[in-house]
Amino acid sequence: xxxxxxxxxxxxxxxxxxxxxxxxxxxxxxxxxxxxxxxxxxxxxxxxxxxxxxxxxxxxxxxxxxxxxxxxxxxxxxxxxxxxxxxxxxxxxxxxxxxxxxxxxxxxxxxxxxxxxxxxxxxxxxxxxxxxxxxxxxxxxxxxxxxxxxxxxxxxxxxxxxxxxxxxxxxxxxxxxxxxxxxxxxxxxxxxxxxxxxxxxxxxxxxxxxxxxxxxxxxxxxxxxxxxxxxxxxxxxxxxxxxxxxxxxxxxxxxxxxxxxxxxxxxxxxxxxxxxxxxxxxxxxxxxxxxxxxxxxxxxxxxxxxxxxxxxxxxxxxxxxxxxxxxxxxxxxxxxxxxxxxxxxxxxxxxxxxxxxxxxxxxxxxxxxxxxxxxxxxxxxxxxxxxxxxxxxxxxxxxxxxxxxxxxxxxxxxxxxxxxxxxxxxxxxxxxxxxxxxxxxxxxxxxxxxxxxxxxxxxxxxxxxxxxxxxxxxxxxxxxxxxxxxxxxxx
RNA sequence: GUCCCCAUCGUCUAGCCAGGUUCAGGACAUCGGCCUUUCACGCCGACAACACCGGUUCGAAUCCGGUUGGGGACGCCA
Numbered sequence: 385x386x387x388x389x390x391x392x393x394x395x396x397x398x399x400x401x402x403x404x405x406x407x408x409x410x411x412x413x414x415x416x417x418x419x420x421x422x423x424x425x426x427x428x429x430x431x432x433x434x435x436x437x438x439x440x441x442x443x444x445x446x447x448x449x450x451x452x453x454x455x456x457x458x459x460x461x462x463x464x465x466x467x468x469x470x471x472x473x474x475x476x477x478x479x480x481x482x483x484x485x486x487x488x489x490x491x492x493x494x495x496x497x498x499x500x501x502x503x504x505x506x507x508x509x510x511x512x513x514x515x516x517x518x519x520x521x522x523x524x525x526x527x528x529x530x531x532x533x534x535x536x537x538x539x540x541x542x543x544x545x546x547x548x549x550x551x552x553x554x555x556x557x558x559x560x561x562x563x564x565x566x567x568x569x570x571x572x573x574x575x576x577x578x579x580x581x582x583x584x585x586x587x588x589x590x591x592x593x594x595x596x597x598x599x600x601x602x603x604x605x606x607x608x609x610x611x612x613x614x615x616x617x618x619x620x621x622x623x624x625x626x627x628x629x630x631x632x633x634x635x636x637x638x639x640x641x642x643x644x645x646x647x648x649x650x651x652x653x654x655x656x657x658x659x660x661x662x663x664x665x666x667x668x669x670x671x672x673x674x675x676x677x678x679x680x681x682x683x684x685x686x687x688x689x690x691x692x693x694x695x696x697x698x699x700x701x702x703x704x705x706x707x708x709x710x711x712x713x714x715x716x717x718x719x720x721x722x723x724x725x726x727x728x729x730x731x732x733x734x735x736x737x738x739x740x741x742x743x744x745x746x747x748x749x750x751x752x753x754x755x756x757x758x759x760x761x762x763x764x765x766x767x768x769x770x771x772x773x774x775x776x777x778x779x780x781x782x783x784x785x786x787x788x789x790x791x792x793x794x795x796x797x798x799x800x801x802x803x804x805x806x807x808x809x810x811x812x813x814x815x816x817x818x819x820x821x822x823x824x825x826x827x828x829x830x831x832x833x834x835x836x837x838x839x840x841x842x843x844x845x846x847x848x849x850x851x852x853x854x855x856x857x858x859x860x861x862x863x864x865x866x867x868x869x870x871x872x873x874x875x
Numbered sequence: 876g877u878c879c880c881c882a883u884c885g886u887c888u889a890g891c892c893a894g895g896u897u898c899a900g901g902a903c904a905u906c907g908g909c910c911u912u913u914c915a916c917g918c919c920g921a922c923a924a925c926a927c928c929g930g931u932u933c934g935a936a937u938c939c940g941g942u943u944g945g946g947g948a949c950g951c952c953a
Binding site: 427487497501503505529552557558561564565567573591595597620622624626627659660665667690695701705706709710712758760784831832833835836840849850 | 877886900912949952
């Protein structure tokens with residue numbers, strides 16, 4: 385069997401959204417699984433809406449997700465000659481014809497049909513124009529488009545969809561669709577097929593919104609004498625109100641870039657996307673790259689559409705809770721060596737990076753990440769909630785300050801006492817620091833928790849965090865002593 | 876309006892093709908509990924669904940038909 389060739393053909397009219405990313409991911413998975421190739425083709429024939437910015441955004445988004453392509457990006461406009469040649473060939477072979485109906489005429493007919501609740505299709509009035517009639521209209525300078533002549537046969541045509549099964553429609557139901565604009569530029573339906581034939585695409589995995597287009601494209605393949613690729617129409621991604629997701633109505637939350645900019649791990653998003661509409665038939669939910677490539681299958685993609693369950697009304701969830709769940713899972717289970725460079729990027733951006741973290745303090749850096757990552761949701765938390773581990777200018781939250789410090793005014797003398805003892809400690813370890821703190825609490829006749837919670841507040845600025853003495857040892861004697869002695873400034 | 880597709884907990888889904896082992900399993904979210912000097916993790920538990928109506932059958936979430944609901948397409952957009 386020859387190699388499988390797949391493509392991801394975005395139109396550069398916006399950013400890469402999660403629905404598009406999912407389509408790209410499924411194509412990528414299938415290409416990888418079958419040892420085939422993935423081609424990126426930018427479908428920029430809509431020159432009015434295509435932007436260079438959008439192209440960059442799409443390429444960057446795919447790159448961030450780790451969805452690499454083997455060929456491209458190709459640009460559809462670069463193959464305009466192919467498209468025109470194919471259209472000419474279809475007209476010459478009698479598979480297509482010129483139509484002189486004006487936009488206005490068609491529009492009024494469509495409105496009339498809508499009002500009369502009749503089918504909206506083209507009435508084929510130019511379909512049987514004689515050669516002389518065509519010549520006369522051309523001589524009169526009438527603009528024309530090219531329409532595909534849907535075979536006038538009984539019965540139906542169809543194709544076998546890998547996901548949906550057999551899809552059929554009666555020939556009579558299919559409109560004589562336009563393949564070339566009046567300005568001579570071929571349209572998507574044709575360009576797409578011509579490009580897929582030229583690129584030797586064997587499998588087309590795309591959204592179900594293309595289902596009816598596919599029938600027309602099957603006709604095009606047939607007329608162009610090319611073999612049909614395998615089609616697989618995947619379910620759409622809708623919002624909680626079952627409407628298509630779009631930037632206009634949902635904002636940046638549906639853009640892949642949003643996840644990159646908000647400290648998400650690319651694989652967490654991939655894992656989420658893979659399971660949005662596909663499952664291996666078991667309860668498995670975590671996959672690494674190789675496992676997903678191996679287990680993925682077209683046949684097990686769901687038929688029904690999936691809902692992107694974001695809730696903009698709940699500040700706790702900046703996106704679909706399940707994306708957060710996957711992100712948190714990978715954040716605390718991935719090898720800390722892999723996490724290290726990602727956090728490094730955040731620290732650098734925040735001006736908290738120290739070259740020593742890659743050198744002499746490498747081990748400290750890794751240990752610290754391992755210690756603090758359990759409570760974090762995204763990469764962003766390392767520089768916000770975790771700032772005290774990398775800098776001295778961290779903020780102390782008012783809530784823990786109130787609850788753990790100000791409530792016990794005596795701490796203003798107790799904490800410096802503890803600092804003194806820590807300073808004199810021969811060995812600054814987990815055991816010794818805990819022992820000293822507990823001894824002091826006993827001497828002062830207070831519960832150890834009073835001292836411990838105050839310590840956490842002063843050393844990290846946070847209400848919650850790792851076990852106190854892990855923090856103490858991680859921060860080191862100097863910082864702990866200094867921060868404890870600083871207690872007075874809060875009173 | 877016409878044509879096409881779809882239909883299991885709030886959400887993602889398993890089970891359906893090869894009907895009984897399912898008064899439907901898992902995950903997220905939610906709510907309780909345990910653990911913890913904190914918070915989280917973890918663990919335990921609770922809540923929660925086969926859209927409806929008929930048919931076939933000894934037996935239907937599973938097969939068939941219809942209804943309803945949802946989505947898509949119907950563009951000189953892609």
